[in-house]
Amino acid sequence: MQNKIHKIPEKPVVIVGGGWSGLATACYLAEQNIPVTLIESAKQLGGRARKSTSRTQILDNGQHLMLGAYSEMLDLLRRIGIKEDDVFFRSQQHLKLLNAKYLHTILDLKLPAMAKPYNLLFGLLFSKGLRFKEKLIVLYRFDKLLKTPVPEDKDVSVTEWLKDADLPTNYILFLNALCLAAMNTSAGSASAMSFQNVLNETFNGEQGSTDLLIPAVNLGSVLPLPASIYLAKKQAKVLNQTKATSLQLDNNTVTHIVTADKTFAASAVVLATPAHITSQLLKPAEDCNELCHNLDQFRYESITTVYLRYNDHCQIPEKIIGLTGSLSEWVFDRSVADQPGMIAVVISCSDSHREVENKDLCLTIRNELAVVFPHWPKPSASWVIREKRATFLCTPEANQHRPGSATPLDNLFLSGDYLATDKLFLPATLETSIRNAKASAEEVVNYLNRQNTDPTI
Ligand SMILES: Cc1cc2nc3c(=O)[nH]c(=O)nc-3n(C[C@H](O)[C@H](O)[C@H](O)COP(=O)(O)OP(=O)(O)OC[C@H]3O[C@@H](n4cnc5c(N)ncnc54)[C@H](O)[C@@H]3O)c2cc1C
Numbered sequence: 495m496q497n498k499i500h501k502i503p504e505k506p507v508v509i510v511g512g513g514w515s516g517l518a519t520a521c522y523l524a525e526q527n528i529p530v531t532l533i534e535s536a537k538q539l540g541g542r543a544r545k546s547t548s549r550t551q552i553l554d555n556g557q558h559l560m561l562g563a564y565s566e567m568l569d570l571l572r573r574i575g576i577k578e579d580d581v582f583f584r585s586q587q588h589l590k591l592l593n594a595k596y597l598h599t600i601l602d603l604k605l606p607a608m609a610k611p612y613n614l615l616f617g618l619l620f621s622k623g624l625r626f627k628e629k630l631i632v633l634y635r636f637d638k639l640l641k642t643p644v645p646e647d648k649d650v651s652v653t654e655w656l657k658d659a660d661l662p663t664n665y666i667l668f669l670n671a672l673c674l675a676a677m678n679t680s681a682g683s684a685s686a687m688s689f690q691n692v693l694n695e696t697f698n699g700e701q702g703s704t705d706l707l708i709p710a711v712n713l714g715s716v717l718p719l720p721a722s723i724y725l726a727k728k729q730a731k732v733l734n735q736t737k738a739t740s741l742q743l744d745n746n747t748v749t750h751i752v753t754a755d756k757t758f759a760a761s762a763v764v765l766a767t768p769a770h771i772t773s774q775l776l777k778p779a780e781d782c783n784e785l786c787h788n789l790d791q792f793r794y795e796s797i798t799t800v801y802l803r804y805n806d807h808c809q810i811p812e813k814i815i816g817l818t819g820s821l822s823e824w825v826f827d828r829s830v831a832d833q834p835g836m837i838a839v840v841i842s843c844s845d846s847h848r849e850v851e852n853k854d855l856c857l858t859i860r861n862e863l864a865v866v867f868p869h870w871p872k873p874s875a876s877w878v879i880r881e882k883r884a885t886f887l888c889t890p891e892a893n894q895h896r897p898g899s900a901t902p903l904d905n906l907f908l909s910g911d912y913l914a915t916d917k918l919f920l921p922a923t924l925e926t927s928i929r930n931a932k933a934s935a936e937e938v939v940n941y942l943n944r945q946n947t948d949p950t951i
Pocket residue numbers: 510511512513514515516533534535536539540541542543555556557558559560736737738739766767768771797798799881883884885909910911912922923924925927
């Protein structure tokens with residue numbers, strides 16, 4: 495963090511919400527020895543990216559994928575003492591997209607370990623699924639597309655944005671699949687500006703930014719557990735099963751956070767709750783009417799993860815494979831997370847099968863995988879995890895309503911994956927949560943420093 499605290503406040507900064515953004519905000523503040531109390535309503539930390547246990551089986555609340563471009567996430571892990579290799583399996587980007595019915599390759603793109611732009615140049619030239627002339631077209635037009643910024647006030651859908659570039663059909667199918675994976679919003683409604691920023695951060699970022707980082711341990715052990723150990727060392731209080739029910743206000747500041755059986759005095763407060771909960775908590779504060787109105791504009795999309803247990807020999811050489819023309823979108827081999835034979839199938843924007851029962855959904859997915867991997871036997875067990883409000887829909891309209899971290903209340907700040915603190919309007923991801931957490935912690939430190947220099951206090 496750039497700002498350093500001048501004087502440690504007596505009362506703690508109270509952080510509401512122990513998802514990745516709340517935990518990251520707490521770590522940034524605790525790093526400067528600022529007293530922190532974090533309250534989390536659930537039994538365990540991690541929010542939407544947490545460990546989930548079904549009977550004796552440890553699973554993730556949803557299969558996640560991170561990228562080498564997640565620079566702030568990697569930096570935070572380093573700061574709290576976690577080695578990347580202990581929690582991630584890093585592989586050079588190898589994205590294979592197959593048609594699930596006819597099994598032809600839409601695109602098989604493997605980026606070599608070279609500096610940009612040579613990685614994309616050689617990756618595309620040796621890719622499968624495009625004719626040679628099409629590869630040259632992609633190299634020229636895709637580069638131009640990324641380098642021509644989409645203005646904030648002229649944002650359009652990804653589909654519309656790609657129309658003008660006149661790219662080969664298979665490459666468009668590939669970008670549509672990436673858009674869905676990265677933004678949980680289909681290309682027809684996703685923001686071109688946000689998608690362009692995601693692509694630039696990935697393909698035009700530092701060396702290694704295109705690498706895939708697949709969690710090699712359960713999600714709880716990637717950040718939530720190490721963060722709670724770090725926070726304990728820094729004497730921060732972390733209270734699970736403690737739900738904030740309201741805020742006590744005095745003039746323009748929040749004095750206390752109220753829970754069912756306790757109130758917590760606060761020097762400053764960070765609401766790291768999802769946007770709709772933040773809006774509920776802020777409704778009584780009249781000055782926050784406009785902010786609540788903005789928070790209420792978000793629409794949400796679900797993500798379903800179907801886990802199927804096959805035998806240990808069933809593996810996917812690429813570790814991840816994308817499918818089109820099927821309900822299954824991305825198929826992950828969990829052997830990298832020490833669960834050989836466990837396959838996770840991710841279905842984004844999964845409203846279309848909301849009414850389908852778990853058992854029927856598993857059967858559909860199983861049948862789809864049987865076409866792609868005909869030698870696999872039947873799975874011996876299956877689990878379905880549906881997250882209804884997985885992420886907000888990252889559309890041009892939603893971007894207009896995304897707030898920053900500061901609020902109309904002097905000592906109240908926001909953190910979470912729905913904020914737009916750096917004006918890149920990145921979609922809801924773990925990296926966005928952590929970037930916004932850092933911005934929020936900076937605002938808190940600024941506020942606390944202002945309190946110390948204000949002669950009227
Ligand atoms: C199935 C799924 C798959 C995903 N895949 C990816 C992926 O592959 N890559 C990626 O980068 N991102 C992915 N995401 C998105 C990513 O998980 C989220 O962006 C991120 O976890 C959001 O973190 P957060 O801290 O902002 O919010 P949350 O995780 O929602 O944290 C908010 C916390 O606040 C707590 N809370 C709520 N109300 C109260 C209250 N009144 N008092 C106290 N605590 C309260 C909640 O219990 C929760 O723990 C995925 C999300 C899902 C659901």
